[in-house]
Every structure is written in structure tokens, then in C-alpha cells.
Amino acid sequence: SIYVQEVENSKLREKVLHAEPLYIDLIRDLGARKGEREWNVGFGLTDNNKYDEYLALVEYEWAPMDRLGLEVELPFSLYYRNTADATAPKSKLNSLKIAGQYSFYVSQKNKTSMAIGYINEFELNELNNFGSESVFIGNVYNPFFVAAKRWGNNFHTLLYTGPAISQHFSTKSFHTSWQINSNFHYMIPKTRNFIGIELNKEVHQSDFDMTIRPQMRVEISESLLIGIVTGIPIKRENERFSTFLRLIYEPKHK
Known part of the structure; x- marks a missing residue:
């Protein structure tokens, strides 16, 4: 693949080209090189039983040194009731x-x-x-591990896992x-476009939830890509289908 050669040759x-998930995205590329940076803007809609949730996020990623990626993100949620007598959380900047x-x-x-x-x-x-009241109401501590492998030039697998420890003040x-979170992708030869699936699984005590997220990424220009994700919940009590759109702007690496 021409794009594999551009990244690796x-x-x-040394850096390996991997197709990375669009919903639970990584903190810069695996094997990031100093000076790389990226802006992301995301928009999503989740259909819950009693209300709809509209999600928006803005994030900035950069690599201050080889193999180290940093990120700052601001996620917003807007809630709208499905029926007049339903209750819904208040809209806010989440965190x-x-x-x-x-x-x-x-x-x-x-x-x-890895x-x-x-x-x-x-x-x-x-x-x-x-x-x-206090501006901050809690903390979530989330260490994680990532392992990714490319099979040939076009097939990609990735595992992302770790605990999320929530503290309520x-x-x-x-x-x-x-x-x-396990991921499987196929990257179209000679492009940065891919199709794939993201399996987001969460285990809390004896409760197991999973959302299947078919997805695709399309290159609009050399610096701009768009990712489209659909969410299909499995064994989720209150959530139905969801959609998510991610705009990815990656300035040319100097």
C-alpha cells in the first residue's frame, strides 16, 4: 500500500500504520512522532427510552516527543425528553x-x-x-493498555482495555x-479510508453491556478526514440506537 509506505518508509x-477506532479513539497514533498534532470535533445522537442525548466534543491531540501523545477534550451533552412526562438529565459541559x-x-x-x-x-x-456549589463533582481515573497488529497491508486488529474508577465527591x-474494546478494520488499498467494527464492552460487577459500532472513515483532503459510526446496543436496558460523526483535522507534520 502506498499509504503504508508513506508512514513507515x-x-x-520507527512507526507502524494501524487503523484506529473512531468512537473510543486513541491519544494520538500508536508510535506517535514528535510534532504530530490533530484536532477532532465530534457529534452524536443516542436514542434512550425516555429522552434523546445529543453529544458534542472538541479535542486536541499532540506529540511533544516521539511515542508520547497528549490530549485535552471537552465533551458536551444536550438532553431532550421523548414525552412530556419523562424526566431527563440537564444539559451541560460534562467534564x-x-x-x-x-x-x-x-x-x-x-x-x-503496544x-x-x-x-x-x-x-x-x-x-x-x-x-x-463546587465546580467539580467527581473524578474518573482510567489507566489503559492498547495492543494493535496489522495483518498484511490492509487488515487491522486492536485491543483497548482498562478499569474506569469513578469517585463521587x-x-x-x-x-x-x-x-x-476490540476492533477489526479493513483499510482500502492506496488510501486512508477504512471500514470496520468496534465492540465496546463494559463489565460492572455482574452486569455486562456491549455496543456494536460499525464504522467507516473517508479522506476528504490530505489533512481532513470524516468518520461515521453507528451504535447497536446489546443487552443495554435504557439505550437504543445511536450515531456518531467525527471530523479529524491533522495539519501537515513539519
Whole structure:
């Protein structure tokens, strides 16, 4: 593949091309090179039983050094009731997310990369409570591990897993769930376009939830891509179908 050669046949530090998930995205590429950066804007809609949730996010990713990626993200949620007597959460800026990811293993010979990372999510209060209550209502601590392998030039697999530990300041309680996200993609030869599926699984005590997310990514220009994701819940009590759109702007790496 021409695009594989562009990424890997370089005088820069070794890097392997991987197709990465669009819904639970990574903190920069695996094997990121110093100076790489990327803007993401996302829009989503989730159909719940009693209300609809509209999601928007803005995130910035950059690599201050080889193999280290950093990210800042602001996710927003807007809620609308499906019926007049239904109750729905209040719309708000959900949190401030900061994250880092380090690729500790990158092998072009084995077409494999592995990384560890950490996301800290500062959960925010509702806007109308600012001033009368604390701005931050909780913390989510999320260490994670990523392993990815390319099979030939076009088939890609990736595993993303780790615990999400939620701390609620008002009750001083902690809750832990495990995220296990597996991904399978096929990248169209000579392009950055791909089709694939993302399996987002969450385990909390004896409860198991999974959402299947078929997806595709299309290159609009050299610096702009668009990702389209559909969510199909399996064994979710309150959530129905969802859609998600991600715009990816990656300035040329100097």
C-alpha cells in the first residue's frame, strides 16, 4: 500500500500504520512522532427510552516527543425528553478530560504496537450550580493498555482495555467498571479510508453491556478526514440506537 509506505518508509523513528477506532479513539497514533498534532470535533445522537442525548466534543491531540501523545477534550451533552412526562438529565459541559499515552513497543517487522496510557476526567457540575456549589463533582481515573497488529497491508486488529474508577465527591464513594474494546478494520488499498467494527464492552460487577459500532472513515483532503459510526446496543436496558460523526483535522507534520 502506498499509504503504508508513506508512514513507515521514513527516516524518522520507527512507526507502524494501524487503523484506529473512531468512537473510543486513541491519544494520538500508536508510535506517535514528535510534532504530530490533530484536532477532532465530534457529534452524536443516542436514542434512550425516555429522552434523546445529543453529544458534542472538541479535542486536541499532540506529540511533544516521539511515542508520547497528549490530549485535552471537552465533551458536551444536550438532553431532550421523548414525552412530556419523562424526566431527563440537564444539559451541560460534562467534564474536562486530560490524557497521555506512551507507545513502549513499536515493531515494523511484526507490524505490532503496544502502549499504556492514562485518562483523568474531571466531572463538572451543572452550569446553573456554579457559584453555589463546587465546580467539580467527581473524578474518573482510567489507566489503559492498547495492543494493535496489522495483518498484511490492509487488515487491522486492536485491543483497548482498562478499569474506569469513578469517585463521587459528595458521597465519597468509588465505583469501578472494566472497559474491553476490540476492533477489526479493513483499510482500502492506496488510501486512508477504512471500514470496520468496534465492540465496546463494559463489565460492572455482574452486569455486562456491549455496543456494536460499525464504522467507516473517508479522506476528504490530505489533512481532513470524516468518520461515521453507528451504535447497536446489546443487552443495554435504557439505550437504543445511536450515531456518531467525527471530523479529524491533522495539519501537515513539519
